[in-house]
């Protein structure tokens with residue numbers, strides 16, 4: 001179903017260090033880009049990994065702990081210096097709007113573009129285009145926090161089977177007609193029914209759960225998503241600290257992934273104490289095999 005991928009700009013918890021940046025991700029669906037969280041240093045990470053802001057008009061902020069949003073005002077300011085024209089939509093807890101307004105006021109900054117703020121107050125559909133839906137849902141953390149679910153819409157159009165395309169090499173116009181449901185007649189005059197040469201593409205989905213305690217109430221929300229990014233701030237021996245601080249361990253993230261039957265689990269929001277993160281991976285994998293450690297600068301295909 002086209003391009004659907006997520007790039008990790010930062011996956012560190014709490015404080016920036018020389019080797020890890022606070023939370024931020026760039027999700028790309030077809031031509032559009034969406035930013036999830038914007039920790040300090042996100043602009044530098046965008047440059048370092050050579051991402052552009054082209055077609056990025058939506059930023060989703062999970063909560064107002066500094067490691068998830070302190071890069072936002074800097075980015076808004078840079079956009080102004082670069083004379084951005086396109087609207088920028090920011091989604092976050094209501095207090096974020098006060099924070100942004102105060103910054104704009106004290107620096108007497110008059111934005112050359114429209115900054116449109118969307119308050120997150122309840123689980124809801126918050127964005128929709130013809131191909132994608134984005135909804136928010138509450139997480140359990142020390143302050144109000146939102147998870148985000150990116151879900152492709154079901155298309156009526158069918159996809160061509162690879163073997164068919166390789167064997168018969170249909171032209172563009174013919175491919176378009178087959179996608180709409182047309183049958184195909186081979187050069188030898190044999191009729192191939194549409195169902196034999198196409199399949200119905202499965203809509204793909206991605207969920208972002210950061211920061212949160214281990215919370216089984218999330219299972220119905222993230223059930224069967226193709227990829228889950230879940231925080232894994234601590235290892236098992238720090239399970240008590242994780243619970244006290246409303247964070248989760250890698251094994252807990254894996255347990256949730258398993259119970260929700262997700263396709264792949266991407267771990268992140270690592271405490272700076274783990275110089276070797278394999279300890280987290282080694283605790284998660286026995287619980288949910290299809291687990292990987294997210295890495296800053298890496299891009300993961302969804303589905």
Ligand SMILES: [Zn+2]
Pocket residue numbers: 063065141211
């Ligand atoms: Zn937090």
